[in-house]
Amino acid sequence: MIFTTFVAPRGDDDQWQSELLEYSWAQSGQPGELVRLVGIRPGQDLPKHALARTEPTLLWTKHPYIDDSYPGYNVPAGLLEWLNREALDATVLLLEIGSVLKAPLATEVGPGSAMAQTWEQLPSGEGPFGLPTVYDPLRAYCVNRELSLPQVQLPLMIHSSDLYTLCPRWLELMGLIRATVDTNAVPPSHPLRVALAIAAAEYDIALSATDFSDQVIAAEDGGRQFIAYTDRFEQERAAGAHLSSLRPKPKPGVRQARVVDQWYLELSSPYGLINLNVSAGAIWSLCDGERSLQDITEALAQQYQLPIDTLSADVSQAAMMLRTMGAINLERVLP
Amino acid sequence: MEATQIELRLLLEGGRTETLQIASDAKELSQLFKAVRSRSGDVDPDEQFFQLPLDGGRESLNFSSHQLVAFTTRPPVLVNFEKPEPIASVPAASIKVHRPPCMVIDNFLGQHELADILAYALKQEEDFDAGTVIKGEKMHRQNLVILGFANAAHSRLLCNRLLTWLPFILQKLGMTPFPVKQVESQLTASNDGHYYRAHRDAYKANADHRTLTCVYYFSKQPAQFTGGGLRIYDSRLQGGARSQAETFQLLQPRANRMVVFPSESFHELLPIRCPSGKFEDSRFAVTNWIWKQPAHDAGAAHGWGHLHCSRPHDQWFYSSGESP
Numbered sequence: 062m063i064f065t066t067f068v069a070p071r072g073d074d075d076q077w078q079s080e081l082l083e084y085s086w087a088q089s090g091q092p093g094e095l096v097r098l099v100g101i102r103p104g105q106d107l108p109k110h111a112l113a114r115t116e117p118t119l120l121w122t123k124h125p126y127i128d129d130s131y132p133g134y135n136v137p138a139g140l141l142e143w144l145n146r147e148a149l150d151a152t153v154l155l156l157e158i159g160s161v162l163k164a165p166l167a168t169e170v171g172p173g174s175a176m177a178q179t180w181e182q183l184p185s186g187e188g189p190f191g192l193p194t195v196y197d198p199l200r201a202y203c204v205n206r207e208l209s210l211p212q213v214q215l216p217l218m219i220h221s222s223d224l225y226t227l228c229p230r231w232l233e234l235m236g237l238i239r240a241t242v243d244t245n246a247v248p249p250s251h252p253l254r255v256a257l258a259i260a261a262a263e264y265d266i267a268l269s270a271t272d273f274s275d276q277v278i279a280a281e282d283g284g285r286q287f288i289a290y291t292d293r294f295e296q297e298r299a300a301g302a303h304l305s306s307l308r309p310k311p312k313p314g315v316r317q318a319r320v321v322d323q324w325y326l327e328l329s330s331p332y333g334l335i336n337l338n339v340s341a342g343a344i345w346s347l348c349d350g351e352r353s354l355q356d357i358t359e360a361l362a363q364q365y366q367l368p369i370d371t372l373s374a375d376v377s378q379a380a381m382m383l384r385t386m387g388a389i390n391l392e393r394v395l396p
Numbered sequence: 397m398e399a400t401q402i403e404l405r406l407l408l409e410g411g412r413t414e415t416l417q418i419a420s421d422a423k424e425l426s427q428l429f430k431a432v433r434s435r436s437g438d439v440d441p442d443e444q445f446f447q448l449p450l451d452g453g454r455e456s457l458n459f460s461s462h463q464l465v466a467f468t469t470r471p472p473v474l475v476n477f478e479k480p481e482p483i484a485s486v487p488a489a490s491i492k493v494h495r496p497p498c499m500v501i502d503n504f505l506g507q508h509e510l511a512d513i514l515a516y517a518l519k520q521e522e523d524f525d526a527g528t529v530i531k532g533e534k535m536h537r538q539n540l541v542i543l544g545f546a547n548a549a550h551s552r553l554l555c556n557r558l559l560t561w562l563p564f565i566l567q568k569l570g571m572t573p574f575p576v577k578q579v580e581s582q583l584t585a586s587n588d589g590h591y592y593r594a595h596r597d598a599y600k601a602n603a604d605h606r607t608l609t610c611v612y613y614f615s616k617q618p619a620q621f622t623g624g625g626l627r628i629y630d631s632r633l634q635g636g637a638r639s640q641a642e643t644f645q646l647l648q649p650r651a652n653r654m655v656v657f658p659s660e661s662f663h664e665l666l667p668i669r670c671p672s673g674k675f676e677d678s679r680f681a682v683t684n685w686i687w688k689q690p691a692h693d694a695g696a697a698h699g700w701g702h703l704h705c706s707r708p709h710d711q712w713f714y715s716s717g718e719s720p
Contacts, residue, residue: 119563
């Protein structure tokens with residue numbers, strides 16, 4: 062299972078970039094699930110997506126201890142909170158907001174075999190870890206300053222257990238760089254990237270430098286060229302065509318009971334115990350991890366002698382509701 | 397009845413005798429009585445193994461129940477095996493058993509940091525001292541403590557990492573984010589026969605006191621000791637009172653593991669067996685106690701390790717439903 066993940070707070074600019082990434086995820090045929098981690102304040106609404114699952118996280122744009130504003134904090138903080146909540150044993154493909162998938166990255170990785178995009182411009186000098194001397198303040202916070210850093214940046218393809226180990230130090234180092242290093246002498250993207258490289262080296266997590274340019278267009282390389290696709294995406298979404306390849310699978314730990322025509326589900330999410338109406342129950346009973354939403358629609362159309370067009374929207378809506386409540390995952394099936 | 401100190405004289409096979417001090421309510425004393433009684437064959441004849449600390453925990457006396465011939469106590473201790481002390485007559489329905497939340501974080505430090513903190517601890521051997529006696533009860537605790545660890549760079553290293561984790565730990569434990577008043581830090585070494593009986597680190601929740609207990613374990617690999625598990629006991633809640641229940645969670649002191657739980661929880665360090673008795677083979681632990689700032693004091697600066705910065709920002713203090 063591959064969780065394609067990106068971190069995007071709540072905002073108009075983030076929303077269109079998220080939808081673009083979502084569209085490219087669908088178009089590319091990337092397997093698994095798409096997850097958007099959204100830093101929000103309690104009580105705020107989560108942004109809506111047709112395909113991506115949205116997970117709320119604490120907003121770290123402003124660092125809680127050093128009172129520093131830097132959007133990069135949201136990346137390791139959001140990931141750590143998500144992995145803390147949802148114990149995964151899976152591959153995580155971490156993309157930057159604004160990037161676009163051109164082709165699937167379908168190779169799963171195990172613990173200890175992470176890959177990340179090559180960053181040939183990793184700064185070098187006479188400072189700690191072979192970095193420029195502007196990073197000298199880090200000497201006070203790092204035990205072994207002679208470690209060799211991997212020349213990598215996002216996207217990152219990594220096992221969830223390695224990512225969970227990495228994130229706290231990644232977050233901590235980012236704060237230390239922002240608080241102690243002269244940020245005027247460092248490009249804005251560097252605290253995030255340099256902190257990732259140091260954390261990986263310190264935790265002995267090998268990040269092999271890989272060229273993902275055939276599969277991913279990075280944000281800074283002109284992801285906006287894909288915005289023209291959004292109109293087509295909207296048309297497809299309205300027709301429900303994008304759902305055909307999604308396969309609903311009950312989440313582990315969900316307990317179910319059927320009393321006459323009523324389905325009762327016990328969820329580990331805050332929704333707790335829910336009961337489904339007859340229609341939702343009929344859909345739930347077909348969510349076996351094997352059938353796609355299209356298969357379910359066709360099966361119900363045959364069973365109840367209803368037109369597929371009418372049922373398609375109902376099935377999509379019920380599937381989205383079940384996912385929001387934490388009853389199912391929606392995985393993408395490779396064609 | 398309050399516990400008092402008993403002088404215990406053990407008579408072992410081969411004519412060996414040992415005299416030591418023990419609390420009148422010590423679990424070991426009760427076990428000794430049972431062991432002697434079992435020699436008469438009318439109770440469980442299973443053999444028991446005893447580990448009793450001598451010389452402030454620098455030695456331990458180890459023997460099996462079959463080696464025990466007899467023992468004397470001064471003053472006399474009378475035991476009635478036939479009539480166990482009745483449990484207070486409380487309606488069972490009014491007692492609730494609460495399992496304290498806890499969080500285990502493995503691979504807490506990087507491998508280089510782990511090696512470095514172990515090297516640091518080994519260098520400090522001469523600065524370790526016998527663990528402090530709690531509430532005047534000798535035998536309550538046996539281990540070695542290094543004083544002044546809080547000022548060491550390695551203390552700050554752990555403290556920074558812990559404070560980075562803190563918002564996520566609080567979420568996992570179901571606690572509301574709070575401003576930190578201070579972080580206490582202590583380094584201990586536990587060797588053969590060492591233990592720390594069930595106790596609490598704080599006696600009132602949410603007070604101006606220790607709020608979270610965070611224990612970080614490290615040792616030489618492979619570990620040269622066995623035992624030393626951490627028991628976190630469930631609490632029996634009755635009215636406003638909290639007492640220790642019999643049920644517990646048992647966590648092993650795996651190297652590079654951090655265990656976090658509310659300081660008001662009863663917990664116990666089980667006895668350690670370290671056959672070599674060498675200091676370097678000890679089970680080391682850094683205990684951090686995170687204190688909560690009682691009032692929302694905007695002027696309070698409690699520092700992020702050595703960064704000396706301000707409290708968590710306001711938005712984390714809003715609970716769901718409150719306006720930000």
